[in-house]
Amino acid sequence: MSNAEASLEHLFRVFTMPEHKDSTLSQIEQHLSDNLSDFLSRHVVAKRTSLEEIEQDFNDPHLPSQPEFVSTHAEHLLEKLVTNSVNTYAPTFIGHMTSALPYFHLSLAKLLVGLNQNLVKIETSKAFTPLERQVLGMMHNLVYEQSDTFYANHLHSAVHSLGAFCSGGTLANVTALWVARNTKLAARGDFKGVSKEGLVAAYKAYNINNLGLICSKRGHYSLGKTVDLLGIGRTNILHASVDSHTLDPKEVLALGKAYQAQGNDLLAIVGVAGTTETGHIDPLDELADVAQELGCWFHVDAAWGGATLFSDTYKPLLKGIERADSVTLDAHKQMYVPMGAGMTLFKDPAASTAVRHHAQYILRKGSKDLGSTTLEGSRNGMAMMVYSSLHVLGKSGYQLLIDQSIQKAKLFAEMINRHPDFELITEPTLSLLTYRYCPARVQTVLQSGEYDTHVINENLDSLIKAIQKQQREAGKSFVSRTRLGINAYPNECITVFRVVIANPLTTVAHLNDILEEQVKIASKVPLLNTLMTCIESVDHVTA
């Protein structure tokens, strides 16, 4: 056997020889399976505090020249990567939408890689294709509640799709608005449609200057990416109701009409069901009326809030979503599925025809290959995770999860309101809220209306920023922060803590600890003194 043959045979072992049961990697697996929370609290210990320090461990731009034993590498992963990851499972990690997941996803993840299906086409996915179509059907049913005959006719139809899976909410929004654009600017007369001839020819054929998209100022930043990508341009995002967290249908109508009167047309109104920053929900039912009157597409970005539909109690908050032409959902948010499970749902099963495409070796005409209407090409079988989660938790399980999250957020809001040194900034419509640290004395000064709030708020901003950073770095808990314009301070933006109650394991005691820790950090931050001095000087000057 030559050297090369020997090396090759050795190399093939990674494909054919299972990990030994006592290997480091098998032990990691075992620990994950036995006690995930223990694994994470033992290994995710933030050995290095600053990002710059961590970067030192990932600095080498050279390819490793020689193979390395799997166990050696697994040790390395534990020591350098896992240690300095984020414990998103921790019940005190309430700053973003990533949370604990059910145990069974660990095993399913392994099955998914073991099967390594590619859902772009049936030839590499087989049963996964009908499964994904069924999941889309179930989610379509959750939103649109059509008849059994409707689903019997469309679920597995080669010329229809009830939606499109994708890696996440951004692509779901892009897919929805791509379909909307191509539907709006379809072929007519000599014009062969925007897909074929492009946007410039389309605007000419339709005799318009611009296409606009209306959303609130809380619309997700992916909408900006979408109109950029689609060639519509970011300046054609029209923000209505800028003094509010949600759209006022009357203002949307007026804005839309004025825009159309200037020789433009509207691509879509985008209503949000659960804004990323504050969890607000636009008045969907009334927006559907407005979209109808303006003759434009109605898209609902329910990436966060869509799962609220599982709850009989809170579902009415989303009234009107069933009138949307398209809806974005993220199963990796409130459906507790691993990262990478976005979906666009279409009211009209023929809608995606506007972006249908073919190739010679796959996606042939008449095939049921999912890739014919998806934005992505090769994709994994993430739909299985959603399918399994729907079965193991059931609608009633999801209802409980949604209900307890919202109730906990409301409790937390009460706790903040009761605490003298905190200010609730936005109430939780769903399970998101924002608040800030603001000593009682400062609140009184601000509310008196006798002082220049701007300077005080700027000082508070720095204080909030410092508290948030120190709390994150201490590693026990995490809230995020954002900047919001609120009615109390027109023409200002203030920095606030942002909380997402997503983890079912978060208790009221955890929430209490987080507030206590913030008070404690605040008391030691020099900025608090600066702020109090500032208050005194403001007092002094204006009194």
Place this chain on the structure above:
Amino acid sequence: MSNAEASLEHLFRVFTMPEHKDSTLSQIEQHLSDNLSDFLSRHVVAKRTSLEEIEQDFNDPHLPSQPEFVSTHAEHLLEKLVTNSVNTYAPTFIGHMTSALPYFHLSLAKLLVGLNQNLVKIETSKAFTPLERQVLGMMHNLVYEQSDTFYANHLHSAVHSLGAFCSGGTLANVTALWVARNTKLAARGDFKGVSKEGLVAAYKAYNINNLGLICSKRGHYSLGKTVDLLGIGRTNILHASVDSHTLDPKEVLALGKAYQAQGNDLLAIVGVAGTTETGHIDPLDELADVAQELGCWFHVDAAWGGATLFSDTYKPLLKGIERADSVTLDAHKQMYVPMGAGMTLFKDPAASTAVRHHAQYILRKGSKDLGSTTLEGSRNGMAMMVYSSLHVLGKSGYQLLIDQSIQKAKLFAEMINRHPDFELITEPTLSLLTYRYCPARVQTVLQSGEYDTHVINENLDSLIKAIQKQQREAGKSFVSRTRLGINAYPNECITVFRVVIANPLTTVAHLNDILEEQVKIASKVPLLNTLMTCIESVDHVTA
């Protein structure tokens, strides 16, 4: 405890109680770990043959109302889903680019879900962010081979990115050409750039009618989606060298100049390094010259062939790739990483500034959040799979894998050439080839030049289609099929078998079996008789 509380407590168990060691799901896991190939051959047994039958198992559009035991559900998955999946690990599955993966990815998949990081921002990924940047740096180094100082300056820079991770090659192509478009149509004078003002304003500001993209007819179908999405329009894809599998630089230059002379400009020339259908490589170095002369972006779609750069032997085939402005790579193809690991690499680390975006709660200016320049938002830590694979296999391991794949493809081509009843249609440049079944007698007739080849080829097409379908349905092996225009039959397209030698475990014996099986199927297909009768009648008529 109320009923609701009891249900909630029960529900929380899926988050807190590990799977029992004897549970069905744990047993599945164990089987996967112990012997993946055995698991697949026992469970992926194609109980149902037609897609319509499988669809019956995934027909219910109603949400499961009540929770189900994990074990009950796991049984269900085995019986309905796994059974009717595709065994992409089988060494006789040589029809597509999905293949066996190293064992360690099974464990890593579990770790990835256990950690559940979100790479859109550092706050939910921490060490995963520098890790992803390092992987992009290593892959950039593989393609562009810049100095150590270059990487020291850019690898972790907040205002640079050496590339962008994404779910696959389609998004990688979209990302590259999005950056190209926004760079081409950047702000100038009063015009604020295409990102802000849109495509119509941009064409006006730059005084052009259209933007075109030049590629060969073998360019991936995602390029069509890309120009559709970007608003450029599918008719502005200009196919040069339509009689060839690869671009002729002179023709590209002439086509580009003629197009520009008509008041248009060029967005990009896209060279392919390993076409999906046939594995051909465009003359990249000369195309780089042409792109320079035409003043347009040069993108190389190396989703399949990029990994060839690991091989010192075959790397010269890609000469010139280092001159591309952007390069698409798919680690889930020849880097043997699970589905979902696409990348765009940028020659200029500042290129992605053209699509940079911000939000208040994340991606703040100056942050190193990866989401500031990616097309997707939330993303999982797939970069870890690439990182680990690079370490465990090493450059030398990848070199061996690439070399043996190409060598095996060349051997297979020889086997086909030697066999009297097969015709090699396209030679393997890399590890892809196409061929067809064509009985020796028919080959003689076709080559004689005395007959109308069209009728004979149509009969052959049906025969190939039938053989491919029956072989797939028999479940032992799988080759794909496509339709190609080749020089031997101008103005015709013929149906061919398409083979991708990706699985390292495929042996020459397997390849031999596949040919033998095709001969056997052919002998039983009534179409063969039809074909032979047709030949006789053609003989008869024209002799």
